[in-house]
Amino acid sequence: MADGLQSLTFLALILPFLAAVVAPWLTKALKHNAAWVLALAPAFMFVHFLGYAGAVADGATITGGYAWIPSLGVDFSWYLDGLSLVFALLISGIGTLIVLYSGGYLKGNEYQGRFFSFILMFMGAMQGLVVSDSFLMLFVFWELTSITSFLLIGFDHARDASRRAALQALVVTGLGGLSMLAGLIVIQFATGVGSMSELLALGDLLRQSPFYLLALILILGGAFTKSAQFPFHFWLPNAMEAPTPVSAYLHSATMVKAGVYLLMRLNPALGDTAWWETILPVFGGTTLLVGTLLAIRQTDLKLMLAYTTVASLGLLVMLTGFGSEIAVEAAVLYLIAHSMFKGALFMVAGLIDHESGTRDVTRLGGLRGAMPITFAAAMMAAISMGGLPPFFGFLAKEEIYAALNFAGGWNSVFTLVAIAGNALMFVIGFAVAIKPFFGELRETPKHPHEGPVLLWLGPLTLAVVGLATAVFSGLSHQYLSSPMASAVAGTPVEVYISIVPHVGLPLILSVVTVLLGVAIYVFLDGARATMAGILRAIGWGPDRGFDQFMRGLVRFSAGVTNIVQNGRLEVYMTVTFIMIALALWVPMIGFGELPTWPEFPDLAFYEWTIILIAVIGLGAVAYAADRLTAIVSLGIQGFAVALLFMLFGAPDLSFTQFMVETLSVVILALAMTRLRLHPSDHRPTPEKLLDVTVAGACGAGFAMLLLKVTQIPFDATLSEFFNTYSYVVAHGRNVVNVIIVDFRGLDTLGEIAVVMIAGLAILALIRIRVPRSGLPAEREG
Structure with missing residues (x-):
């Protein structure tokens, strides 16, 4: 990489952190216009990374970096191929819209500057994560996403629910990060390499290693917790306690997809084994069903979308686990589509809440006339989520069913899982887009009206892009889908699917999915009541188990403390x-x-x-x-x-x-x-x-x-050294004194400090007077 481009890439990676530093001051100075200025940072990132699209589409990989810890051989290095480039464009592109949306959503909030700072820091952490080449750099950014998401989820720190959700997300994803670190250490030990680019060039070396299974389990621990796979799915819906811009960004397009990114990145090195092709589809398919079934139980718009995000992540993990080229193509198409339609729908939910005062779908209706732009964005995003043409979600769904047709012995089971999951997501997508907007206008806490441009610009843009990428699918595949699929598969892959339906089994399964979705939508209230009854009958769940675990951990810690600190x-x-x-x-x-x-x-x-x-x-x-x-x-x-x-x-x-x-x-x-x-x-x-x-x-x-x-045997090396240099260097003939005062001067200073502190402690004890009652008395003097 040329020095100029390398410097620009480095600037693009640190720019969000620089913007985060000035965000509070800028918000205070510019008031309502701060969002437009701060959005320039992710916009610059988007334009910069978009400039690499042509080279990456031609099969090139972009590498660069700087020496970080030269003595340990650790570099601040990046690696851009089709996978990391698409993620970088999603993070920076959607990030630009989220910054603008935040300016409207949090208008007048006294902590808006702090929020901008947190969201920009998270953006920088996520951007660094997906372009990292060095294992250590990947881990640092991985944990930084957990820390910054903790700050964002707990932004409304005065509420118990926000603090609990933030702590829960930090504990689950933080522990997963440690598991991933252990996995990367095992991989480095087994292969002798410490970067993604070197690992991906090793072929079957890691798969043939006796440490393969250990490395796989540890890596899956990090990926499954970050991407909310069952049974770690509970933290993601609880994270909806965060402001809606956080939900729209972290939990649809960025953080929760970090685990999926890791699995896709390591697919060429860890995939194509019986373990990989068993664990990922089983856990992914289970997560898909659990997420969609829990989604229809909800009446809060954000929670409905949150549980379908859990389901979508399960679908992505399931497809990645199949490992075939067409499954990889389906995963890539669905990831891109999901980022656009789910980001748009989350922003729609926030806009409805902001302008009507409620997110409860049972209390909403008739908003179509009052909020026409929001309604248009919601409908377009829902069509894509439902997998209908002419949106990008249709391409993804068709490719999913085509991939399941080649799933071998897993075909029938996972085809049924996919049909059920996609049908339920169809229901939720249209429930969010139709129920609040149709029917009679209901009384809400606030008089509903269309939001300002900062609020509807984001969802409308993402909905329109979801349409444009499908209509111009040739360009989309050339610069996005095909390079990304090639990087995930580890071999050149060409994606050809278009919005023109092709008669065959995938189309038949799509029709079955839509019909099933329509049937469930008609009886949604009954389905919601049924799921509520089932959940009440089950009672215990992972979310409650987390609380029990934390209480047990506190009691255990108190017990240990009473023993060792009595x-x-x-x-x-x-x-x-x-x-x-x-x-x-x-x-x-x-x-x-x-x-x-x-x-x-x-x-x-x-x-x-x-x-x-x-x-x-x-x-x-x-x-x-x-x-x-x-x-x-x-x-x-x-x-x-x-x-x-x-x-x-x-x-x-x-x-x-x-x-x-x-x-x-x-x-x-x-x-x-x-x-x-x-x-x-x-x-x-x-x-x-x-x-x-x-x-x-x-x-x-x-x-x-x-x-x-x-x-x-006596080694006289040190004695000879001190005898030789005591007078020459320190100008002292008493070797012992020279060692204490000069060669060990800092150590001696530390010892003096220890003696002084001990003396002060003794003095404090001496000055305490204990009365006959045994209670401490006031100090003397």
Whole structure:
């Protein structure tokens, strides 16, 4: 990639984040016109990526990037082919309309600037995710979409439902992100590559690896949670607590399709196996049915659309799992169509709510005259969602049934699943587009009227584009469908389907779907009541299970905290020293590294005297009648060690040891006298035995470790280095002082800081007066 184009691509990737920084200030300064200015950022992204369409259509791939962490070989790199380019165009194109829609929907909201900032950050995260080449870059953007969606879903933070939905989405997708990270690590370990472009060039290497199944399960964990596959589907409808611009963007065209993107991206590397072609169709088909059945139960326009989004994601996963070229073509066509008609319908639902004051379909009717533009956009989007010509959704549905015709042993089962799912989505699409607009005008909380241009521009544009891409299907396939299908399949694929119906089994199945959908629509109220009864009979569901899981996790955490953080200092100290003893003894015993016992040296009488002093001090500590005597006796061991340093030619070290021991005794004695503790130790014998055992294990462990160290051949490299450079570099002849002050200066500063903090803590304890009642009194002074 030329340097100029590489710089522009980098600018396109960071531009949303730059716009997010200035969005609050710009909104405050420009008021109602801020949306038009902020929309220029995604518009620039769209135009820039559209410029690559010709090259990608000719089979080229666009790569580039910059060194991110050179020492680890990690790059900020991107990879543009048909798949990532179409996603980039959907994200930036629909993102432009969403920014404009947000300007009208949140007009007058005091937090509108903050909302613009959040939505632009999410846009940048999603854009980075789909163009990432580096595994690490993919993971960073993947988790960033979870974080920014948490902010968007919980935007109305004063409401409990919004906070719960945001937390739920973060927990489910965040845990899935960790699963995906583990899968990418396994893939890198199995193949030795750390980028998508390298992985896709390896052919069957990953499929033949013994780690294939582990990598597949971990990757599916990330993809299924992000794209709300059963049983992780519950977070997506709950996320409808977010403002409608969030629903229209995150949960129709972008975030929820991140998991589908990941599966499509890895299809050439992980697909074409029995595991892939079993797990994906089963979970995808189940999600399709669950989503559509739950959708007809709803009366809230957004929830009706949300559950059909769950169903659509299941359909995409099912088609991706089949793996055949025609199934890939169907998945690609449906993904593009769904992004357009579902984004439009979500914005229609928000527009109805904004201008009438309600989203309850049972309270709406007769809005066609009051909101003609909204009605036109809704009808066009519903026709596409229902799979009727001449819209792009018709092409997708025909290709779906053609793909099922080649599904082998899965044919009959998944054909019935697809017919049922598509028929129910037909019902919901037209329920959203017809019921609010036809019939008598009903009384609503607000007097209904057509919204401003910022509100109807988005849905109308997406509906018209859904028509144009179908009418001019040759161009659509040349620049969008065929390059995308080729990238997903891993081989060149040409898409030819047009809006002209072709007599055959796919058309027959389409007619059956429409007839079934019309029949269910006529009896929609009865179907809704039936599903409500079934759900009441079932009772428990994954959504309630999430709450139970979170409550259990909190109780478990509280229990663990009560055990490990019970507020008793002696327990903390005992556990700490037990772990020290284990850390000393287990490696030496487990790896056979115990030292050989040395011969006892001949000692002079004064050396025996010093050892005798240390033993007497140890006995004085163990048998002291009160704590003050024990503290004073404790200094005897330190003084004995200081004498040994002096005898072996280290007077400066000996002096330091004398000072440390003296200060330790004084400070401990001062602290003990002010804390009003019992003068003597009244602990029961078992506690004393435990302390003696732990202390003995630690002391013996350190002794054995030091003994083992002295038996290792001495490496004089560091000694020679310090002897050579202490005077040359630091201009000091006392090597020990130079090491402490110069070579380890920062470390020494940290040690001083620790000592200072410990001193302040001791001072705080000393200044506390405890009255006879046992309750803390006010501080002295």
